[in-house]
Amino acid sequence: xxxxxxxxxxxxxxxxxxxxxxxxxxxxxxxxxxxxxxxxxxxxxxxxxxxxxxxxxxxxxxxxxxxxxxxxxxxxxxxxxxxxxxxxxxxxxxxxxxxxxxxxxxxxxxxxxxxxxxxxxxxxxxxxxxxxxxxxxxxxxxxxxxxxxxxxxxxxxxxxxxxxxxxxxxxxxxxxxxxxxxxxxxxxxxxxxxxxxxxxxxxxxxxxxxxxxxxxxxxxx
Amino acid sequence: xxxxxxxxxxxxxxxxxxxxxxxxxxxxxxxxxxxxxxxxxxxxxxxxxxxxxxxxxxxxxxxxxxxxxxxxxxxxxxxxxxxxxxxxxxxxxxxxxxxxxxxxxxxxxxxxxxxxxxxxxxxxxxxxxxxxxxxxxxxxxxxxxxxxxxxxxxxxxxxxxxxxxxxxxxxxxxxxxxxxxxxxxxxxxxxxxxxxxxxxxxxxxxxxxxxxxxxxxxxxx
Numbered sequence: 001x002x003x004x005x006x007x008x009x010x011x012x013x014x015x016x017x018x019x020x021x022x023x024x025x026x027x028x029x030x031x032x033x034x035x036x037x038x039x040x041x042x043x044x045x046x047x048x049x050x051x052x053x054x055x056x057x058x059x060x061x062x063x064x065x066x067x068x069x070x071x072x073x074x075x076x077x078x079x080x081x082x083x084x085x086x087x088x089x090x091x092x093x094x095x096x097x098x099x100x101x102x103x104x105x106x107x108x109x110x111x112x113x114x115x116x117x118x119x120x121x122x123x124x125x126x127x128x129x130x131x132x133x134x135x136x137x138x139x140x141x142x143x144x145x146x147x148x149x150x151x152x153x154x155x156x157x158x159x160x161x162x163x164x165x166x167x168x169x170x171x172x173x174x175x176x177x178x179x180x181x182x183x184x185x186x187x188x189x190x191x192x193x194x195x196x197x198x199x200x201x202x203x204x205x206x207x208x209x210x211x212x213x214x215x216x217x218x219x220x221x
Numbered sequence: 222x223x224x225x226x227x228x229x230x231x232x233x234x235x236x237x238x239x240x241x242x243x244x245x246x247x248x249x250x251x252x253x254x255x256x257x258x259x260x261x262x263x264x265x266x267x268x269x270x271x272x273x274x275x276x277x278x279x280x281x282x283x284x285x286x287x288x289x290x291x292x293x294x295x296x297x298x299x300x301x302x303x304x305x306x307x308x309x310x311x312x313x314x315x316x317x318x319x320x321x322x323x324x325x326x327x328x329x330x331x332x333x334x335x336x337x338x339x340x341x342x343x344x345x346x347x348x349x350x351x352x353x354x355x356x357x358x359x360x361x362x363x364x365x366x367x368x369x370x371x372x373x374x375x376x377x378x379x380x381x382x383x384x385x386x387x388x389x390x391x392x393x394x395x396x397x398x399x400x401x402x403x404x405x406x407x408x409x410x411x412x413x414x415x416x417x418x419x420x421x422x423x424x425x426x427x428x429x430x431x432x433x434x435x436x437x438x439x440x441x442x
Binding site: 034035036037062063064065067086087088115116117118119120123136138139140142143145146147148149161163164167168 | 258307337338340341357359360363367368382385388389
């Protein structure tokens with residue numbers, strides 16, 4: 001368990017990050033899921049759809065390998081791997097350190113791809129605008145109630161890999177009901193990075209949030 | 222990160238658990254995987270295959286809900302849920318407390334189903350004979366190198382949900398090579414709880430280990 005001092009320190013840095021992102025009108029999303037639910041694939045699909053209209057960057061968390069960041073740099077966006085040295089989640093200090101060398105200024109959209117896991121990553125404020133949870137249909141329809149922390153906190157949950165629905169036991173209506181019970185204000189989008197299902201709806205949501213963010217920033221100035 | 226004192230305390234309790242399990246000739250496996258890779262389904266398949274010949278029990282870890290233990294009790298085996306109160310892994314103290322009320326004495330085989338996650342659960346000795354890692358083909362073939370802690374420690378890795386191989390991008394040979402590189406002494410079994418593929422091989426491995434354990438215990442007495 002985290003001490004009060006650790007929480008306070010994390011949240012102070014997160015607040016500074018949030019101010020900096022706000023000044024630059026950068027929309028920041030913290031993507032959280034089990035290993036292999038499709039976080040990197042989602043960012044790839046988003047860059048392909050929105051990369052011409054928006055400046056997108058990504059920080060990718062993991063305990064080992066540069067693979068996720070390499071996949072994203074191959075699409076021509078700035079991406080930096082944060083290796084946690086065994087740690088099971090990102091925190092605000094790690095995000096701040098990863099941004100310090102520069103290269104991520106003036107973005108419209110910054111993805112923070114958290115370390116794979118549904119528990120520890122859910123508990124840390126990284127200065128993001130909101131957290132996005134991903135749940136692949138192959139993981140089973142009992143996961144929202146089994147991991148309520150993230151599914152009650154995420155403003156948006158993406159059900160991923162729905163192209164595999166014909167081959168697995170997954171009750172989409174039951175999951176929608178679980179999510180609505182845990183998180184009445186949360187939104188749900190059903191997607192497949194393989195077929196493109198739901199990617200337009202996801203990108204439209206991002207585009208709406210980006211427009212709102214820019215409007216607010218202009219208005220504040 | 223854990224302090225030396227925490228590691229020492231955990232390992233002392235784990236050693237006492239190991240002695241107790243050894244005295245009772247109980248083979249104990251710590252099952253570790255991402256959420257939804259099929260730990261509970263594997264235990265169910267094992268009980269169906271070996272339940273008439275061996276006394277099997279299970280402790281199931283999670284942050285919320287009794288669902289996994291309920292699924293297993295429905296098969297007529299003793300099963301108890303360990304709720305971690307938000308904690309991302311089991312430890313030896315939690316296992317010891319869960320066993321204290323009794324009901325798990327004289328088992329041949331005890332499964333400890335860890336909390337879903339590939340990082341924190343890998344680091345704690347629970348007094349088990351060995352750790353078993355599960356990796357479903359839907360999680361992607363890059364996971365061993367991305368989560369080397371568990372895949373280098375597990376005596377046995379089960380590749381699960383191979384019935385879904387035709388529908389996903391997963392290079393089985395590449396994963397075998399990654400695992401061999403991380404863990405040359407480790408074994409790999411390819412399974413599907415849906416079709417039964419590999420379940421016989423898994424049960425045969427357990428049966429061999431159970432025979433060896435009983436022989437050693439008899440010889441020691």
